[in-house]
Amino acid sequence: MKHLFYTLSLGLLLFSCKTETKKETTTVAEEMTKSETKKVVKETKKYPENLVKIFDAHGGLDVWKSMRTLEYTEEKPDGKLVTTTDLYNRKALLDSPKHAIGFDGDKPWLLNKTDEEYKGYDPKFGYNLMFYFYAMPFILSDDGITFSEAEALTFKGVTYPGIKISYDSGVGATPEDIYILYYNAETYTMEWLGYTVNFVPGIDTKELHFRRYGDWQEVNGLLLPNTITGYGFKNDQPTTPKKPNVFTDVKLSKTAPDAAMFVKPEKAKFVD
Template identity: 85%
Template structure:
């Protein structure tokens, strides 16, 4: 009888321990979930409500911020150009058969692989120029950005509400740039980007240029452009389309790219 009582008491004790451990684990898990929820809520409060809806329509800012690397390919006149970017520190590499442009986190560099003079875009801006357009709307979650309501854009009878983006002093190479994101009023997907240009000599820095979005592809749960089409412009309005920029072999990953790929090769030159 004593053995039976002892066994029963031991069983109740072990069951009690397991229950307490399970309850404690559940409490910790709930606390972690609550902390994560509070962090996301706090993060999204920085942005206008309609911009958060745009983020969500494209897969969500939380999912975007979990990604570490982005890669895509573009067809250029002299061959394919592959762009790889570390999404945490924005180190970048644009690699093609004839040249490579990189950013090591401090300075951009250029490697000319031919004997001919390099005549491509300025590496100082070129290493992340298309990346900035490509990662819309998520790139607008960067620090140092200010938001305000913009006048809506009407094109071919459709009206698109707008969100104006400006920058704090010292943010980016050209903090005086202005961007306006125009979105579909029903789906909240991004449709247009209006922007000023301050890094090209001889261009009116107040006039809006335009790129059209809408051709999206899903990559790891996020909507990213399949094509982006530049437009002619007049009086801060788009006019006629140009040849689109096409993006293929798009890869998003939660794993960081190899840091060595962004280091300037010995034959390359830093660009001031």
């Protein structure tokens, strides 16, 4: 009888310890979840309500912030152009059969793989030019951005409300640029982007250019562009569509890319 009493007492003690441990573990997990939720809620408060709804319509800012690597492929005349970006520090690599452009976190560089001269966008701006368009609307969660209401865009009888985006002094290579995000008034998905251009000589820096969105693909819970279509423009209005940019093999990962891929190769040259 005495042995039975000791056995029962020990069993109850062990059961009690396990219950307390489980309770404590659950409490810690719950607190971590609450902490992350509070962090996201606090962060979204600094954005206009309509922009938060746009983030949510595209999968949520918290999901975007959890991703580390973005990769996509475009078909170019010289072959496939594969762009890889570290979303935390914006280091980038644009790799194609004849050329490669990289950004090591400090300076952009250019590598000619053949004797053919590179004739694309200035690498100083080109290393993240398409990335900026592609990462809409989530790229608008960056620091140093000011938001205000914009006049709505009406195209073929449909009206799209707008959010104007401007930049603090010293933010980016061309902080004088202006962007306007136009969205679907019912679904809050992004439909258009109007923007000024300040890095191409000979272009009116106040005229709005346009790119159309709306063809989306879901990648890891986020809506990202399948195509982005540039438009002709006149008097701050889009006119006729151009050939769309098509994005394939899109990958989003929570794993950091190999840092070595962004380091300037020996034969490459830094671009000032």
